[in-house]
Amino acid sequence: MTDRERYEAVVVGAGPGGAAAAARLADHGVETLVLERGVDAGAKNVSGGLIYAEQSAPYTVDDLFPGFREEASERPITDYKMDNIAGNRVKTYDLTPLHENDTLWCDSVLRRKMDSWMAERVHEKCRESGGGLLTDVRVNGLLREDGEIVGVTCDELDDIEADVVIAADGVNSELAREAGLMDWDDPEEWFQGVKAVVDVPDGFVQETFGVDEDEGVARLFSGDLFQDARGGGFMYTNQDTLSIGTVFHLDSIVEERAESHELLNALLTHPHLSNWLPDEYDEIEYSAKLVPDSKKVALKEPHRDRLLLVGDAAGQMQAQGPIIKGMNHAVTAGALAADAYVTARGRSGETAGQRYATLLDREGVMDKLRPKSYDWTSGISEHPATANVMETVAKSPVGRAVLRTGAAESLVERAFNSPRLLSMLPDIKPAYVTVPSLIGAEQGAPVSGESTVEPPTLEERIGDLSYNTDIGNPHIEVRDNSWAASGTAVTACPVSAEDFGGGCYRSETVGTNGSEERVVSLDTQPCVECGTCAVVADTEWEHPRGGKGVEYEQG
Amino acid sequence: MEIAVLTKGVPDFREGQVSFDEDGHLERGKTPTVMNPNDKFALRAALQTKVRHGGNVTLCSMGPPGYENILEEGMRDVYADDLVLVSDREFAAADTWATAITLTTALEHMDKEPDVVFAGFKTADGETGHTGPQTCWGLDRPVLTHVISLDIEPENDVVRAKRLVEGDVDEIETVEAPLPCFVVTDPEFEPTYRRAEHRLELKDLREQTKRRAENYDDHLTMWNHEELNLDPDFVGLDGSPTIVSSVDPIPKAPSEREATMVTPDDEEGMEQVLEEMTPFAGGD
């Protein structure tokens, strides 16, 4: 038996968090091994995706990866609007001031292209410092000695020891859970994001959105088009595609028993969208993933022993009102984790983990992720009574009358553009549904277009995805298949639906001792590894082995 | 480690590539020649050995000058450091015996004697599976056949292999042999890389080999019978004890049914078909 392999640093995951951590470690000359489970970096990843470079951030992605904007991103986003929809009335607010607040630049991205581009650079850098980046390798656990974390274990490789393990393994981080730093218990802590990438003809974006080659548009949608589900929709322009998606609070999807794909379809087929969609709707990819809500889950001490958590794995995903900032924080945190390790190594006293937590705090990252104003006010503002009062006031003749005034129009627009107010925005229905739809109803103008979009069926969407199925080795197991424990997954799983037999979760009725019982069954073949059923159902949830499962081309 | 791999060019039997004439004879001119598919497993085993233990892989083939392309393919797809083509009119029309004699001599003629020689299991055209073991006999080494996985301990001069007993996938045994030895890989062979450093090395090699293959002829050596000091009487056709007395085409299965062709546009014809089918429609 040969001796155990060891590297100075092991980074798990090659998303923006892992890439940044590894690049920074390699720049410090640290021997760094990056392990990524996808066939290619980005093959497993989904974002909306607008990546921000914040003025106040100690590291931005182009600091670490020169040439990023020219080679890895799609379009600079120069125009940012929000549409409040009520029926077919729409009121548009210009949120460009909010979008530009603390922003050096912001580009749309597609993750397969972005992540694989960064991974190539990471591999080159790490190779120079004695490590490198490997794809097709899934880390399946933490290596411990005398109970202490000293490295990682993998499906495809023998145990690996490291002085520091940086887990940048995303929202469904198995390592964060194994270390006892995160759980999969509460739907309130997560959003679910679902996205379609739509192909458009060359030059279509410029013509339709009235922008140049190096300009782009972001539009947000909220109001009553999603029934009562709390969340909203987005549309971002890429080079020659559009990213159109929805992000909803997971607890709301659970409560409403909403079908995720139908919420997306409600957006796609809304007449308002026909303004920007080509006559022939050509969806090239359907994808989904959980999104952490940093306000609730961002860890103040994201570390244990030699393990440091970075990005979504540590819950570092900020929803600033309609603006979603995950990738930029993952980049910053990754670089800070690397710096923390380098500062702390070989010294007694402060550990790398403690140092990392200090840096997150000192550089203002924690304040963005867990705004104090939200912590102070959420107790009251998210109290059910508040929701009732707000709902009643907003809907009352007085509330409606106020919204109709010109003063209210500019006031609301100003409020939406205030980062501080948005950071306090409570996660309750009035904020997401009632107010936006009242704005739409009271201030909006009717939309003219008619939708011709016929979104693909779930079956077609699954059929268009590539899978490398690990036959006979399902990565998720249902622990309790009763309807009460796991039934929600049938609707909440983005590739399952009531009355659809070709998805992951199905409802079945079985007869036992004369009585009938409703249960769920699971087939992981069409799974897009979003993580939803880890939270909403009673499962034993793991990622598939390296190189197996779904493979996104766009992401 | 010094590693050699034996490979042969064969007609590309894949659909769309292969071409047969009316009598069912292979049209060599119209069918591209490719590396014998089974030899890729031999190359993978060699690559695994190189990655794990370092060293040099030489890919060797006996055949016409056109086999250069096969060697290039080996370099590009599966990796090889050096290429040796054993080519001479005198070697033509060799049977497996004469082939083995020639290959043995070529292997012995190499600068450094290989620690392990790898061969594939059966070619797609000759299909005898004789060449590997016969060459091994010529080299007077232990042979491991039907190998599906391989571990070498160079420090102990030991090769440990899993092999299919009688080529049966359900019966696997683990065997040990001393170095140097000869390994015939089974199509079930799977390389394993359980150390990150090996996978990183593999990634480097893939990069390097792509560049190397662009100038593959810089790494190609050709040997004829003189260079190998081989007596023409003992190689090629003259050195082949096998006598092919005759070659019989496998007759086509006779058709006992009468068939009439009807195009769907031919209304009268179609009516007739329907008429004839009517009695069967009731399930008679």
Ligand SMILES: Cc1cc2nc3c(=O)[nH]c(=O)nc-3n(C[C@H](O)[C@H](O)[C@H](O)COP(=O)(O)OP(=O)(O)OC[C@H]3O[C@@H](n4cnc5c(N)ncnc54)[C@H](O)[C@@H]3O)c2cc1C
């Ligand atoms: C629909 C949607 C819209 C979004 N919109 C935006 C947006 O507009 N802007 C924004 O900034 N953010 C957005 N986000 C959030 C953003 O995508 C994430 O915050 C960001 O990707 C987090 O980066 P990360 O590096 O932490 O994790 P990820 O990008 O998820 O990367 C994790 C990596 O780890 C790998 N991995 C996981 N487990 C293992 C394992 N066990 N072994 C090996 N490798 C493993 C994965 O394959 C993956 O490559 C959106 C998310 C969704 C779902």
Ligand SMILES: Cc1cc2nc3c(=O)[nH]c(=O)nc-3n(C[C@H](O)[C@H](O)[C@H](O)COP(=O)(O)OP(=O)(O)OC[C@H]3O[C@@H](n4cnc5c(N)ncnc54)[C@H](O)[C@@H]3O)c2cc1C
């Ligand atoms: C009865 C008989 C008569 C034949 N007569 C003629 C003839 O008249 N004219 C003629 O051109 N051919 C003739 N051949 C074909 C020739 O003998 C074979 O092409 C050659 O000996 C290899 O045998 P094989 O194809 O069965 O390979 P196998 O023994 O099935 O091959 C096993 C492995 O040996 C190695 N190997 C095989 N051939 C070579 C090679 N040339 N160079 C390097 N490695 C190799 C490869 O690793 C291969 O995977 C004859 C074959 C037979 C069986």
Ligand code: SF4
């Ligand atoms: S089975 Fe679970 S992880 Fe897979 S797509 Fe459905 S909800 Fe997501």
